[in-house]
Amino acid sequence: MSLSSSELFRSAELTRLLAGEIRQAVTRPWNIMEICGGQTHAILQYGLDQLLPPEITLIHGPGCPVCVTSLEAIENALQIAHLPEVIFTSFGDMLRVPGAKANLFSARAEGADVRVVYSPLDAVKLARENPQKQVVFFAIGFETTVPSIAASVLHAERNQITNFSILPANVLVPPAMHAILQSPDNRVNAFLAAGHVCAVMGYWEYEAIAARYRAPIVVTGFEPVDLLRGILMTVRQLESGRFVVENAYSRAVTREGNLAAQEMIKQVFEPVDRQWRGIGIIPLSGLGLRPRYADFNALQRFPLTRQSPMESPLCIAGQVLRGNATPHDCPAFGRECTPASPLGAPMVSSEGACSAYYRYQRVKA
Amino acid sequence: MTEHTYPNLQGPVCPLPLQPGPQIVIGHGSGGGMTHDLIVNVFQKYLGNAILNAGNDSARLNGGLAAPPGFQLVISTDAHVVFPLFFPGGDIGRLSVCGTVNDVAMLGAEPRYLTASFILEEGFSIGELESVLASMREACAEAGVSIIAADTKVTEKGKSDKLFISTTGIGWAPNDRAVSGNQAQPGDAVLISGPLGNHGIAVLQARGNLGFQSDVQSDTAPLNHLTQGLCAAFPDVHVLRDPTRGGLATTLVEIAAQSGVTIQLDEKEIPIDTPVRSACDLLGLDPLYLANEGKVIVILPEETAEAALQYMRGQKYGEVARRIGTVVSRSSGQLLLRTALGTTRILDMLAGEMLPRIC
Numbered sequence: 001m002s003l004s005s006s007e008l009f010r011s012a013e014l015t016r017l018l019a020g021e022i023r024q025a026v027t028r029p030w031n032i033m034e035i036c037g038g039q040t041h042a043i044l045q046y047g048l049d050q051l052l053p054p055e056i057t058l059i060h061g062p063g064c065p066v067c068v069t070s071l072e073a074i075e076n077a078l079q080i081a082h083l084p085e086v087i088f089t090s091f092g093d094m095l096r097v098p099g100a101k102a103n104l105f106s107a108r109a110e111g112a113d114v115r116v117v118y119s120p121l122d123a124v125k126l127a128r129e130n131p132q133k134q135v136v137f138f139a140i141g142f143e144t145t146v147p148s149i150a151a152s153v154l155h156a157e158r159n160q161i162t163n164f165s166i167l168p169a170n171v172l173v174p175p176a177m178h179a180i181l182q183s184p185d186n187r188v189n190a191f192l193a194a195g196h197v198c199a200v201m202g203y204w205e206y207e208a209i210a211a212r213y214r215a216p217i218v219v220t221g222f223e224p225v226d227l228l229r230g231i232l233m234t235v236r237q238l239e240s241g242r243f244v245v246e247n248a249y250s251r252a253v254t255r256e257g258n259l260a261a262q263e264m265i266k267q268v269f270e271p272v273d274r275q276w277r278g279i280g281i282i283p284l285s286g287l288g289l290r291p292r293y294a295d296f297n298a299l300q301r302f303p304l305t306r307q308s309p310m311e312s313p314l315c316i317a318g319q320v321l322r323g324n325a326t327p328h329d330c331p332a333f334g335r336e337c338t339p340a341s342p343l344g345a346p347m348v349s350s351e352g353a354c355s356a357y358y359r360y361q362r363v364k365a
Numbered sequence: 366m367t368e369h370t371y372p373n374l375q376g377p378v379c380p381l382p383l384q385p386g387p388q389i390v391i392g393h394g395s396g397g398g399m400t401h402d403l404i405v406n407v408f409q410k411y412l413g414n415a416i417l418n419a420g421n422d423s424a425r426l427n428g429g430l431a432a433p434p435g436f437q438l439v440i441s442t443d444a445h446v447v448f449p450l451f452f453p454g455g456d457i458g459r460l461s462v463c464g465t466v467n468d469v470a471m472l473g474a475e476p477r478y479l480t481a482s483f484i485l486e487e488g489f490s491i492g493e494l495e496s497v498l499a500s501m502r503e504a505c506a507e508a509g510v511s512i513i514a515a516d517t518k519v520t521e522k523g524k525s526d527k528l529f530i531s532t533t534g535i536g537w538a539p540n541d542r543a544v545s546g547n548q549a550q551p552g553d554a555v556l557i558s559g560p561l562g563n564h565g566i567a568v569l570q571a572r573g574n575l576g577f578q579s580d581v582q583s584d585t586a587p588l589n590h591l592t593q594g595l596c597a598a599f600p601d602v603h604v605l606r607d608p609t610r611g612g613l614a615t616t617l618v619e620i621a622a623q624s625g626v627t628i629q630l631d632e633k634e635i636p637i638d639t640p641v642r643s644a645c646d647l648l649g650l651d652p653l654y655l656a657n658e659g660k661v662i663v664i665l666p667e668e669t670a671e672a673a674l675q676y677m678r679g680q681k682y683g684e685v686a687r688r689i690g691t692v693v694s695r696s697s698g699q700l701l702l703r704t705a706l707g708t709t710r711i712l713d714m715l716a717g718e719m720l721p722r723i724c
Contacts, residue, residue: 006646015706047708118576224706339713360710 009223010046018228019051025235029055031187032234033180033323035173036142036194037064038222040353044360046224056235059188059323060353062176062279065141066094067321067345067352070275071309073169074099077138079304080167081112086302087130089123090138091145092116093349098342100309120145120152120166127156127164136298139166143197146170146287147261150268153289153296165298168288171274173197174205175285181213185324190234192220192227195249202257206245214243221249268293277345278311278318317344320353327357334358389489394519407491408515411498412481412505416513424513426478432537439476441468442533450497450528452571454563454582455658457530458497462504463587463658464609465534470589471605471661472545473596474538479505480514484529487522497528508587510534536589542596548603549624554670555690556663558591558683559584560636561613565655566644577647579640586659591680595663599673604664612654614700614712616662617690622698629701630690630712653702654715664692 008014034040040060043049049058062068078099081088088104095104095116108114113133117123120137127135139149149166156164173194180188193206198219206217216237220230230248237243247253265287274286289297311317314332319325327333327346337343339355346352392399409418416424432438445461455463462479469476481501485494505511538544567583569575588607596602604624608616613635621628637645637652645652659682665673670688677683693701700712 006642010705012706045704045710046706047704047710048706050708051706359713 006223009221009225011225014225015048015051015228018225018232022056022228022232022235023053025232025239026053026055027239029057030189030235030238031057031059032190032192032231033059033061033188034192034220034227035061035063035177036192036197037067037349037352037356038196039192039194039220039227040064041356042222042224042227044356047360048224048227051228052231056231060320060326060356061180061191061323062276062321063142063173063194064346064349064352065145065171066091066097066349067317068171068276068279069094069097069140069169069345070277071100071311072275072307073140073167074103075307075309076299076304077104077167078102078107080136080298080302081107081114082110083134083302085134087113087115087126087133087135088138089115089117089120089126089135091118091140094138094140096342097345097348100311120149121155124152124156124161124164127161128159131163133163134301135164137164137166138169140169142171142173142194143201143265144194146265146269147200147258150264153268153293154264156296157293162295165296165301166289167298168269168286169274170269170287171276172271172285172287173201174209175282176276176279177206177209179279179282179285180323181209181215183322188215188323190216190238190243191218192230192234193217193245195219195221195226195253198247198249198253198257200258200261202255202262203245203247203253204255210243210245216243217245219245219247219249219253221252276321278321312343315344317346317354320344320346327354330354387491389485389487389491389494389519391487391519391521393485394517400517403517407495408498408517411495411502412512412515414511414513416511417515424478424480426513435540436537437540439469439472439474439536439538440533441465442531443468444529444531446526446529447568448526449568449571450493452583453567453580455567455585456497456500457528458500459504459585460658461530461532462501462508462510463585465532466504466508466510466587466589467607467658467661469534469536470587470592471607472538473542473592473602473605474536475593476508476510476534476536476589478513478535479510480533480535481512482516482518482531484525484531485517485519486525486527487519489527494528497530504587508589542600544596544602544605546604546606546620546623547625549620549626549628549664549692550603550666551626551692551694552667553603553664553692554667554688555617555628555630555692556665556670556674556677556686557613557636557689558588558661558663558677558686559659560638560641560685561608561657561660562637562641562645562652562655564658565612565650566641568656569648570644575644575648577644579644581638581640581644584657584659586682588659588661588682591677591683592661594680595673595676598676599665599669601669602663602665602673604662606662608657608660608662610656611715612652612656613662614651614653615714618698618700618712618714620662620664621696621700624692625695625698626692627694627696627699627701628690629693629703632702632704634687634689636685636687636689653712667691
């Protein structure tokens, strides 16, 4: 029987085999953080945590891009979206993320022109089709979304589409890993690095992190077999006292990554300090537009009122995002805070840890 | 002296009213001559029958038209808005008939009549309206129902979106037929009439912004012949429900809550066509939450499950019916999924709009 690749990487037999190997390899408790929200989602969707031995604790990382987008960025987005000349565009799951009082869905209900696009290039197309309007794209996401955002800025520049701009809020993975490992209450022994981020950026940058903090890092994919293979390779390193970067996702990732994409990112963006929601400012963890592309910065194009929004006092999203608490530790989880009326961002996106727990493990096993 | 040319004032000088063009204009909603012309020349052309054409303000159902003794009336109403109006495998016309026919059928009833009201936006193409009405006629013929009362209103441009159709369905069911969402019992089998998610993906695809092509067709279909036949052959059917918006998962969560039971699904057995699964993988959508417009969930005692499945497979729209789960126990209402890997997770209702994931 021949299996398609998605069937192969979801194979029940292979997952059973890998889970068995993990059980054999493990002798001590280990905390492994999966950085990426997509991996958190897959782990809970397939119930992979139920297949692991009790020694292994998976800590869900801050890798849900909509969850870590700062309150201030969302408030700016809302202000811009409400301007009458603006068509505000965004990836879909950003629309429900709560600001201090409203979200982009409620802005739309109040009359703002807010549209979901699948690619920032669609926003450039909208700008060309609506020359009398200002089209703004909410630039969120990790290194995965940045190449297409950089391409959209370059495309707009090349075609002199001057009514297009972006609201820059992209974030980078490696600075967040430094921040987690340097934190005094850090519990993380090893990382599963996000396969799609590495497909763009490669994994050479992680080698210094693994060596400096003596933490194994394994580049891992998103299907059950990928995830268990990543966990197995991590456990073997931990058990044998090694701490290097290994690649469990070689069908998509090379050490160098996608050089053309990296070049495009470097051309348009430069690292800047960025506020992560629930975490704080992480130095050089965001991407801002280089001065040459400052005309495409929506923050400069529109006059905005500065504000200091406040989070809900009930929400412990910050601790969840840092891996210091699970959603079950939150008194508001499943009560005041549900996917239909989220208090904190991790309850919003299906990649958010709280939402994933709510959907798949509302009742604690 | 200059020569003047004078206009000829011997004929009519008052401008003639323009003949109606190929678009809906506000005058079509005036209630006057244009409305009358639209009803007679367009609506009755497709939907006409003796009761509708009588032209009264309401329809009278008596004698052979009314529910026979021993039967009770079943009524359902549903508003239909869909963008775009035409999508692979259907359109708003077929949807507005099938949606309401199916809602009536889900109580084990035989749908007989529909009423329909049409909200038209100024500027909507009469040609497109005729296409929609033609597919309503076709769906009515397939389902065996007639439209016995109808209404039309026109809004100014921008106050509605092309065409909204609201339909009400009337049917009858034997007095002793107890099919209902609160009848699921522990031990019952859960069946589905066919693969899930096709309508949701077909409509997303028709919006044209997915950036890829597929040939997924909407499953929009009237299920009343399938469900009536099933109820007649298997009087112990407990629940029938069509998993429309919110998909299979949301619908089964509702049934679990209504019946006070825990339902467990077996992921391996849930039929999903490969193109639908691939589209979901690409977009980060879950097929269990995608809309269907031509599928029915059947819950009935274990003893008759296999025979019912065989019966369904012999009927139109039930050819690939599958057993997908079991009602396992009494509870406050919970839906569990046994994954293909042998793990278990909770399935919840869809919270709001289904949003594609960012990466």
